[in-house]
Amino acid sequence: MIKSMTGYGIANFEDERYIISAEVKTLNSKFLDLNLRSPRQFSDKEIEVRTWVGDMLDRGKVNLNLEFTAKSSNELPVSINEELFVTYFEKYQAMAKKVGATDVELFKMAAQAPNVVTSLNEKGENPEEWETVKNVIQEALKKCNQFREDEGETLFHKFMENLQEIRERLAQIQQEEPKRKERIKNRIRNNFQEWMEENDFDENRFEQELIYYFEKLDITEEIVRLGTHLDYFEKNLNEGKKQGKKLGFISQEIGREINTIGSKANDAAIQRHVIIMKDELEKIKEQALNIL
Template identity: 70%
Template sequence: MIKSMTGYGIANLESEKHIINVEVKTLNSKFLDLSLRSPRQFTDKELEIRNIVSAYLERGKVNLSIEFVSKSNNDLPVHIDEELFVAYYEKYRSMASKVGIDSIDLFKMAAQSPNVTTAITEKTSNTEDWDLVKQVIEDALVHCNEFREDEGEVLMSKFKENLEILRGSLAKVKSEEPLRKQRIKDRITNNFSDWLEENSFDANRFEQELIYYFEKLDITEEIVRLGTHLDYFDKIMNSDKSQGKKLGFISQEIGREINTIGSKANDAGIQRHVIVMKDELEKIKEQALNIL
């Protein structure tokens, strides 16, 4: 069963102390390309998060966002030195009274003075917090995988339609092939019959040249190989594991056979079916880029 690389998953958890929200968005990519946004206290867990994502999603362009909110008002992102603030305020007030100036802005001046507020740049997570966050991350990834599976079912339905059209066009090419050969024979007979009667020639050599000519125009092998590739595509598409890269390779081989049939056939009737097959194959190739 195929799986899309387009996905979306969200999960959340609220405990007595924290509110945790995790959101995952994925798009197609040849490799796992993770863009992570997480709180500062989990920066030391980035490698572990990448390993978790890789285990669930395998590959794709992944945007993962972690929101961790504490219900406690004590967890401020800055440290405020209250004693230093009071010292600044008293000093500014004393200076203002000496020069007879209003003290309206003294609070703001004291709060903005050096070393009163200091950003907390280093804070590590505890085991309990990380276990909760890890659980929510995995829940979001599970939901994202379910989304990918649903999208894969839609893609599979489209692929089945494309394959049906390809097989129908291939069947028409097979039915046209005997008629094409007959048209070639009639054309050669009409063009050369008069010339052959008026000129001496080596009949054996002429026969050999005709055989060589027909072999160059024969598309029997291409028709057989194209049918085999279509069957193989269908088999891989219905296998247990999604194999987007393999489907992409098979699509390339299908394209080669279609192009060869078109160039070797040199026939307007067959060329119409070739155009239809090329159009359907382009749809397959475009969608195959989004398969895991």
């Protein structure tokens, strides 16, 4: 079964230590375009996360939002080197006294001094913590992938409805084709009958010109090719995985044959069917852009 590139998945985890939430939203794109938002302590995990996303979702515009909240107020997201802070503060205070400056900003300066405050990702990760986060992310990706598969099944049935409508119109064009030829013959006969009675002409040459004219207006080959393209489109629909680009190419070929039938037929009855076929094809093309 085909798979859509539109998807959504969310996963949550909570225990006595922290709350974790991962949300994944996807849209169509020619390539994998990942936008990852995560806490600073997991910023070095982007490559690892990108690998999971690529393996699970393959391509598309992916927005992954990871939220992590520690429950315990005693746990800070940073490490503070208090001894180093005191050293900086005392040094700045001594310097201020030498020049007669006030020490209003000394606390702030000491707190912002190098290596006084270190974020957790610089200090080192908690392996158990990351394993839990990893499981939450992967669960959200699985749910998003399942959403894509469900959406793909819906699109599959829409494609089949569009194809069926085009097939029905093609069948009606095939029924109209003999009538169209007869109408053309009658029109030529009526227009030239009087002229042929009053003027001499080469019958063989005239017959050759008529054959050439009918060959230019003949749509038999286009009808056959259109039917073949429709069958090939359906075959690739049923093959399932990663058919989006191929379905787009096939729909272009279908469009060529429909346009040629319309221009060569030059017939109002057939043109009505062509217009409906074009409308159905536009729906197919729009939907095909969203197929993985």
